[in-house]
Amino acid sequence: MTHDDRGLKGLNNPDYPIPEELQSTIAVTSLDRIYNWTRAKSMWPLLFGLACCAIEMIATAASRYDLSRFGMEVMRASPRQADLLIVSGTVTKKMIVPIVRIYNQMPEPKYVLAMGACASGGGPFKEGYNVVSGIDTFIPVDVYVPGCPPTPQALMHGFLTLQKKIESQSLRTVPWYRSGESEAIPVPILGPDIIDPRQADLIRRHAEQAAASRDTTTPAPTEA
Amino acid sequence: MAEKPVAEQAGVAAPDPVAEILAALSEQYPDAVQADTRKGYSGIVVRPEKLVEVATALRDQLGYDYLSSATAVDYLGKGDHLEMVYHVYRIRQGGPALVFKALTPRVSATLPSLISVWPGADLQEREAYDLMGIRFEGHPNLKRILLWEGFNGHPLRKDWKEAYYEQDQKPFDSRWPGGKVHRAEENNPYGRNVSYPDDFTLEGYTPPDENSIYAGLGMGVSMQELASPGLETERLIVNLGPHHPSTHGVFRMIVTLNGETIESLEPVMGYLHRNHEKIGERNTFIQNMPFTDRLDYISSMSNNFGYAMAVEKLLALGARYQPPPYRAEVIRVLMAEFTRVVNHLWAIGFLLNDLGAFFTPALYAIGERELILDFFEATAGSRLMCNYMRFGGVFKDLPERIQGIPLLTNDRVRNEPTMDFLDSLINERLPRAVDELDRYLTKSEIMITRCEGVGVLPPEMAIAYSTAGPVLRASGVPYDIRRSDPYSIYPELDFDVAVRYNGDIYDRYLIRLDEIRQSIRILKQLLPRLRETEGQPIISGTKAYSPRVPEGEAYGRVENPKGELGFYVISDGGQNAWRYHVRAPSYINLTALSEMCKGHKIADVVAVLGSIDIVLGETDR
Amino acid sequence: MYGLGVLKGMGVTLKHFMDTYIEDIQFLGKGKKTDAAFQIRQGSRARSLGLFTVEYPEEKIAVPERFRFIPFLVTNNLDDEENPGKDWCTSCGICPKVCPPQCIWIVRGTDPETGRPKPEPEEFHIDIDLCMNCGLCAEFCPFDAIKMDHDYELASYDRSGHHIFDKQRLSKEFRYWRSIAPTISAEEAEARGGWEHKDTLKEKAKAARAAKPTQESAES
Numbered sequence A: 001m002t003h004d005d006r007g008l009k010g011l012n013n014p015d016y017p018i019p020e021e022l023q024s025t026i027a028v029t030s031l032d033r034i035y036n037w038t039r040a041k042s043m044w045p046l047l048f049g050l051a052c053c054a055i056e057m058i059a060t061a062a063s064r065y066d067l068s069r070f071g072m073e074v075m076r077a078s079p080r081q082a083d084l085l086i087v088s089g090t091v092t093k094k095m096i097v098p099i100v101r102i103y104n105q106m107p108e109p110k111y112v113l114a115m116g117a118c119a120s121g122g123g124p125f126k127e128g129y130n131v132v133s134g135i136d137t138f139i140p141v142d143v144y145v146p147g148c149p150p151t152p153q154a155l156m157h158g159f160l161t162l163q164k165k166i167e168s169q170s171l172r173t174v175p176w177y178r179s180g181e182s183e184a185i186p187v188p189i190l191g192p193d194i195i196d197p198r199q200a201d202l203i204r205r206h207a208e209q210a211a212a213s214r215d216t217t218t219p220a221p222t223e224a
Numbered sequence B: 001m002a003e004k005p006v007a008e009q010a011g012v013a014a015p016d017p018v019a020e021i022l023a024a025l026s027e028q029y030p031d032a033v034q035a036d037t038r039k040g041y042s043g044i045v046v047r048p049e050k051l052v053e054v055a056t057a058l059r060d061q062l063g064y065d066y067l068s069s070a071t072a073v074d075y076l077g078k079g080d081h082l083e084m085v086y087h088v089y090r091i092r093q094g095g096p097a098l099v100f101k102a103l104t105p106r107v108s109a110t111l112p113s114l115i116s117v118w119p120g121a122d123l124q125e126r127e128a129y130d131l132m133g134i135r136f137e138g139h140p141n142l143k144r145i146l147l148w149e150g151f152n153g154h155p156l157r158k159d160w161k162e163a164y165y166e167q168d169q170k171p172f173d174s175r176w177p178g179g180k181v182h183r184a185e186e187n188n189p190y191g192r193n194v195s196y197p198d199d200f201t202l203e204g205y206t207p208p209d210e211n212s213i214y215a216g217l218g219m220g221v222s223m224q225e226l227a228s229p230g231l232e233t234e235r236l237i238v239n240l241g242p243h244h245p246s247t248h249g250v251f252r253m254i255v256t257l258n259g260e261t262i263e264s265l266e267p268v269m270g271y272l273h274r275n276h277e278k279i280g281e282r283n284t285f286i287q288n289m290p291f292t293d294r295l296d297y298i299s300s301m302s303n304n305f306g307y308a309m310a311v312e313k314l315l316a317l318g319a320r321y322q323p324p325p326y327r328a329e330v331i332r333v334l335m336a337e338f339t340r341v342v343n344h345l346w347a348i349g350f351l352l353n354d355l356g357a358f359f360t361p362a363l364y365a366i367g368e369r370e371l372i373l374d375f376f377e378a379t380a381g382s383r384l385m386c387n388y389m390r391f392g393g394v395f396k397d398l399p400e401r402i403q404g405i406p407l408l409t410n411d412r413v414r415n416e417p418t419m420d421f422l423d424s425l426i427n428e429r430l431p432r433a434v435d436e437l438d439r440y441l442t443k444s445e446i447m448i449t450r451c452e453g454v455g456v457l458p459p460e461m462a463i464a465y466s467t468a469g470p471v472l473r474a475s476g477v478p479y480d481i482r483r484s485d486p487y488s489i490y491p492e493l494d495f496d497v498a499v500r501y502n503g504d505i506y507d508r509y510l511i512r513l514d515e516i517r518q519s520i521r522i523l524k525q526l527l528p529r530l531r532e533t534e535g536q537p538i539i540s541g542t543k544a545y546s547p548r549v550p551e552g553e554a555y556g557r558v559e560n561p562k563g564e565l566g567f568y569v570i571s572d573g574g575q576n577a578w579r580y581h582v583r584a585p586s587y588i589n590l591t592a593l594s595e596m597c598k599g600h601k602i603a604d605v606v607a608v609l610g611s612i613d614i615v616l617g618e619t620d621r
Numbered sequence C: 001m002y003g004l005g006v007l008k009g010m011g012v013t014l015k016h017f018m019d020t021y022i023e024d025i026q027f028l029g030k031g032k033k034t035d036a037a038f039q040i041r042q043g044s045r046a047r048s049l050g051l052f053t054v055e056y057p058e059e060k061i062a063v064p065e066r067f068r069f070i071p072f073l074v075t076n077n078l079d080d081e082e083n084p085g086k087d088w089c090t091s092c093g094i095c096p097k098v099c100p101p102q103c104i105w106i107v108r109g110t111d112p113e114t115g116r117p118k119p120e121p122e123e124f125h126i127d128i129d130l131c132m133n134c135g136l137c138a139e140f141c142p143f144d145a146i147k148m149d150h151d152y153e154l155a156s157y158d159r160s161g162h163h164i165f166d167k168q169r170l171s172k173e174f175r176y177w178r179s180i181a182p183t184i185s186a187e188e189a190e191a192r193g194g195w196e197h198k199d200t201l202k203e204k205a206k207a208a209r210a211a212k213p214t215q216e217s218a219e220s
């Protein structure tokens, strides 16, 4: 992305030629483009840090890297005012419950950026008993930024990648203008282990199997 | 600063006190105490029935008034018992730890709670209950703390296996030579990191409701008694967190309010419980090093330092151990003090965030931090996760230049000799930054009004609750491990232990400024040492990825920016630690949170929390 | 006077505010984005406190040599005379053993004729969703065959397909390693005794030794 893309020129639709001398004052564009342009250039991230990666996220928002150059400095503390969830760190089973709630509370259109190895796929702590192997097992993710932690510059590359994604969307196909309500993601339950309601069938089946195998393996009478 | 408080220097390390203490104790309790004679172990084993009495004697008669760490060890297959290990200190005299232990069988494990002797045992005993399943009789609030009520089993027990369990010890056999790549999900029947007990059925399960968390929060008291006459107040329970803009991460506090005044506060944590210790017991010794980075992720260098010291203590039990060379120690201290500066700048900045001055002070505070991180990046390879210390030294010597290598489009290069960089950083920029912060905040009336007299922690309480670091020293207790149980090259360095006497938020803010100044003072003394030792070795012996660690136990502790960071490591002579426990200052300092907040307004809670300065990676581990 | 402290504090804010403009004036006409200006703005001798913004992506801070991101595998240069593109890795198995989160998978190569293990990896995978960028693999590899990369711009839309790096994705020419880490690679080469792979050097030395006596005998 060059600097020009951010100004009016970036908005121009190449299908409608504009005289050179007017290019900085006039833009002819499609509704899709202006819609995407406005959204991509003013994301409001949720003020939400999870673990080590959050420190780099804060560093990105601080003066040296300065998120406001992307129109993202308006970090909202309330999910209802935010449209970008940066999952910055290890997602634990105890924390996934609030995260899913937060996600459900965010108004559409909403985007999720998985920052770091942990949020993307479990990270170094994946083998642990309280760690969810990637936020995308529960909520959909738009952009993954690998690294442990991704440096501020890597995170910004993630933002640019996200902007590109937004710019390729079309009003006609985006899910949030379809008729009907969008479905909320069922909130997991803290049981003996985390229970995802969407996996209820699977859990039930395994429980039956386990019960069956328990019956067959009842200890045989010991021989005297 | 004229009013700069200087602590009287605590005494120098005494010889190993165990024999002496044991003699004193066995006079009183002839058959309750005995020396721990296992190879590589030290300390006293106490019979559980007499534990409270012995502990009281230790505290009252022998002066061990500070319980630093209490943790449990599972000796499955090595005697089949659980063991609770306590480390206690004399806070006024200084000196090394006294270790005492109590044994209990693995089935229906029970021990008396030491909360009545050292209230600081509170959270640590809850942790031992949660993760090891030891019941503490007499503990008023023995609930799970890092996991949730209803969790299946006690995960730190050696026979407890997690969902993605692969093998007891790393390295895993499946990685080489026939390493067919797979994700752990593929081995799990649910495709997720979950496993359920054998007899679990969805239908038979009712999730516990939130009310169980709120139980015992003092809701039973009648409102009429408490309400001030003529003023109708209502008691209210407010949840702060786990998603809250000012809780420094995913920390939750349940506060009971009377009007706006706090009646009680219950911290709920574990939202970032990453099973550090369970993973640490599977890792080889060197593999733990990068994991320690992720404990207190703002001060990874000092975490490395503490862990390296603990393992070096174990290595020293062997015959062929060589201590780290001098230059390595200089570099280690350099890194540790830089980390302190980074951490305190961060803490001050975010304390102001918590006070409502959103982000501008934080921006100013952490501006200079970036330069230090640049130095870390050039030396260790990463801004945050340094993974820099090795057993017997450090990873690599300082680079000659702080220099970028262009690779990507638009990369801009910076290139300075390292020593010049350090020179201007230590002698100019950091002092300037601290002075500016001082000018900016210290005299600000808003700051003073919000902070003075709020969240007061009297010295006796600070000791009793096992708080450490700036929190303890702001309460007038000049306890600093760098002086009272010295390690590395601190004895030859000239610095004062900062101490403040009011124990409120304001003093906890001031003491961080003091400590930054002291750290800069140390850093200045390190510069000539760095120049003198140029070219000397930075690691003793050869670097091995699987060092032979002799059997035994060791407790390495450093004065981390947040307080005493201790690593309790037990080796059984193998490749991996048998037990690996982290005494996390952020976690234990929270024991006092509730007391500090009582009687204040709800808006102060966040500020009090900010002044304790916790990092959740370390709190929850 | 009450309020003086606040005013003083605001003075600091004002100073910071002015500093940004003073900085602009400082580079007026000279250009702010040249390497020389960058050195001053981001170096330790900047005039004012605080660091000024790096305008990613128009300018990026080049990372230092020791910077660690996801590892990569070193291979011979593709225009190497003898063995173009040959892996440096000998499948010795040290890095998968030392890797803390155990994110390296190696299938050791076997000689199709004898069935005996061959010193090269048949498959080499790294799951970058596990890798903690610790650099231990690079540190302990006895053949300098695995190194930490500097390219951090890896954001993607999908992880299932992209986040397990295979040997092809991991392999980079030795030339690349030399370019991103000139001093370290030079030090390593010195320790090995040449720019080539350790084994190549050994073979060469052996050949030289073997050649020498025959030469001498021929001469005599």
Ligand code: SF4
Pocket (backbone or CB within 6 Å): A051, A052, A053, A054, A088, A089, A090, A115, A116, A117, A118, A119, A123, A124, A147, A148, A149, A150, B294, C132
């Ligand atoms: S990816 Fe690494 S740095 Fe980020 S949260 Fe996970 S462990 Fe921490």
Ligand code: SF4
Pocket (backbone or CB within 6 Å): C088, C089, C090, C091, C092, C093, C094, C095, C096, C106, C140, C141, C142, C143, C144, C145, C146
């Ligand atoms: S340590 Fe080096 S040579 Fe050995 S398997 Fe790993 S990359 Fe290959």
Ligand code: SF4
Pocket (backbone or CB within 6 Å): C071, C098, C099, C100, C101, C102, C103, C104, C126, C130, C131, C132, C133, C134, C135, C136, C137, C138
């Ligand atoms: S950098 Fe560390 S975690 Fe990543 S592959 Fe190498 S050893 Fe493993």
